[in-house]
Amino acid sequence: MNTNIGWCRVLTCALLILMIGSSALAKDDKINPKEPGAYIKTDKGLRRLLPNIVFQEEGPYYIESNNPAHFFLKDIEYFVFFGKYNFQFLTLNPMVLLKVSPLGKPVFMFGKNVDVEMKTIGTDLYTVKSKKLLGRGYYSLWIEDSAWDFILD
Numbered sequence: 306m307n308t309n310i311g312w313c314r315v316l317t318c319a320l321l322i323l324m325i326g327s328s329a330l331a332k333d334d335k336i337n338p339k340e341p342g343a344y345i346k347t348d349k350g351l352r353r354l355l356p357n358i359v360f361q362e363e364g365p366y367y368i369e370s371n372n373p374a375h376f377f378l379k380d381i382e383y384f385v386f387f388g389k390y391n392f393q394f395l396t397l398n399p400m401v402l403l404k405v406s407p408l409g410k411p412v413f414m415f416g417k418n419v420d421v422e423m424k425t426i427g428t429d430l431y432t433v434k435s436k437k438l439l440g441r442g443y444y445s446l447w448i449e450d451s452a453w454d455f456i457l458d
Contacts, residue, residue, distance in 0.1 A: 341388030343446055343453035347380040354453035365414040367403050373454040378441055384433040390448045397421050400443040
């Protein structure tokens with residue numbers, strides 16, 4: 306009788322461990338963006354970034370800040386691109402204040418490129434991770450004539 310109670314306890318503990326382990330492993334890591342563009346993968350899911358236009362007037366390339374998205378540094382896992390882009394020229398750049406526009410908007414130029422690692426995970430679906438740790442500040446992902454800017458707090 307004591308051996309039967311012992312086996313019941315062992316089986317109950319094993320079932321509890323399996324149930325807890327399976328719920329931890331069942332975390333959904335699927336990436337399914339609905340629209341082409343750039344996204345940031347956070348612990349809460351994908352957050353879409355709004356594109357900004359890249360300009361050049363007799364000097365450096367720059368963008369006008371247009372209320373970029375804010376993220377906590379600890380929440381960023383990696384970046385996701387969905388769509389057809391020329392990734393040969395993808396850069397991740399810190400943004401440096403250049404001047405203030407005549408309309409009073411801050412104008413930022415692109416700083417030194419941050420090394421990134423890109424992986425294809427599906428048809429027109431790519432993940433991009435920084436090879437180095439990012440710090441707090443204003444950044445942008447730049448491809449062709451579009452830059453997706455964001456601020457890390």
